Amino acid sequence: MIKVSISYKYEENANFDHAYYSAQHLPMVKSLLGDACIKYEIDKGVCGPMPGSAPDIIAACHLYTESTEKFYQAFSAVQKEILRDVKNYTEITPAMQVNEVSASE
Amino acid sequence: MIKVSISYKYEENANFDHAYYSAQHLPMVKSLLGDACIKYEIDKGVCGPMPGSAPDIIAACHLYTESTEKFYQAFSAVQKEILRDVKNYTEITPAMQVNEVSASE
Numbered sequence: 001m002i003k004v005s006i007s008y009k010y011e012e013n014a015n016f017d018h019a020y021y022s023a024q025h026l027p028m029v030k031s032l033l034g035d036a037c038i039k040y041e042i043d044k045g046v047c048g049p050m051p052g053s054a055p056d057i058i059a060a061c062h063l064y065t066e067s068t069e070k071f072y073q074a075f076s077a078v079q080k081e082i083l084r085d086v087k088n089y090t091e092i093t094p095a096m097q098v099n100e101v102s103a104s105e
Numbered sequence: 106m107i108k109v110s111i112s113y114k115y116e117e118n119a120n121f122d123h124a125y126y127s128a129q130h131l132p133m134v135k136s137l138l139g140d141a142c143i144k145y146e147i148d149k150g151v152c153g154p155m156p157g158s159a160p161d162i163i164a165a166c167h168l169y170t171e172s173t174e175k176f177y178q179a180f181s182a183v184q185k186e187i188l189r190d191v192k193n194y195t196e197i198t199p200a201m202q203v204n205e206v207s208a209s210e
Contacts, residue, residue, distance in 0.1 A: 003148060022207060030209065043108060043204035051173065055202045068156065097160045099148035102127060104135065 001038075002068050003101040004075075007060040008092040010045060016058050017089040018044050025085055026061055032081060036074030038064045058092070068098055106143075107173050108206040109180075112165040113197040115150060121163050122194040123149050130190055131166055137186060141179030143169045163197070173203055 008016060022042055030037045041062045045055030065071040075082075086094065113121060127147055135142045146167045150160030170176040180187075191199065 002151075005148075026209070039209060041206060041208045043110075043206055046107075046173065046203040046205055048203075049201040051177070051203075055204070056200060057202060057204075060204075068151065072156070095161060096154040097162060098151040098153075098156075099160070099162075099165075100151055101146055101148055103146045104131070104144060 001101050001103075002065050002071065003099045004063040004065060004071055004096065005060060005099060006063070006094045006096050007057045008090060008094055010054055010056060010058040011092055012054075014058070014092050015090055016092065018059060020089040021059060021061075025089060028085065029061075029063070029082055032078040033063070033065075033071075033074045036065055036070050038066065040064065059090075064101070071098075106206050106208075107170045107176065108204045109168045109170060109176055109201065110165060110204060111168070111199045111201050112162045113195060113199055115159055115161060115163040116197055117159075119163070119197050120195055121197065123164060125194040126164060126166075130194060133190065134166075134168070134187055137183040138168070138170075138176075138179045141170055141175050143171065145169065164195075169206070176203075 026040055026042060030040060043057070043060040045058045047053050047055055131145055131147060135145060148162070148165040150163045152158050152160055
């Protein structure tokens with residue numbers, strides 16, 4: 001399985017609207033990507049290694065997909081619409097990375 | 106649900122033994138943490154936003170747990186044993202962060 005991770009680095013005084021991100025942005029992304037997004041997971045950064053410390057990443061989403069090719073094909077057709085929505089929840093520039101993922105229950 | 110993410114930043118010329126990490130290290134971590142680790146997921150970094158580019162994170166694991174308190178209680182008792190094993194698969198220093206996670210299938 002492939003997991004495309006989009007993360008937002010913590011910046012002091014930067015805004016991040018977690019409610020909008022969960023309730024509006026990610027459902028729109030999933031809908032636009034169609035079957036190129038099997039499921040997604042959203043992270044809200046709580047803290048770094050020590051309780052109470054600032055997290056390195058303030059928020060992230062992980063889009064699970066069958067293959068990198070399938071993802072990029074779908075993403076390239078809708079990325080303008082997706083990126084246009086970013087200003088509605090943050091001014092932080094997102095970083096993107098592709099992972100191969102294995103899991104254990 | 107809480108997700109404790111441990112990540113290894115890509116460093117040119119640094120080693121990372123993904124096979125050992127998956128087959129030896131993580132099963133040991135899960136066993137040591139007992140029911141403080143419900144499941145885990147392992148990422149192998151493939152690339153950054155552009156295919157063929159270096160990933161920011163070369164590897165990561167995500168430990169799913171009921172609560173931060175439960176995790177830290179279990180982790181503090183076994184962290185020496187866990188950290189002693191790191192040299193067997195990499196010389197990169199791990200970074201740790203705690204997230205609140207929500208998912209959509």
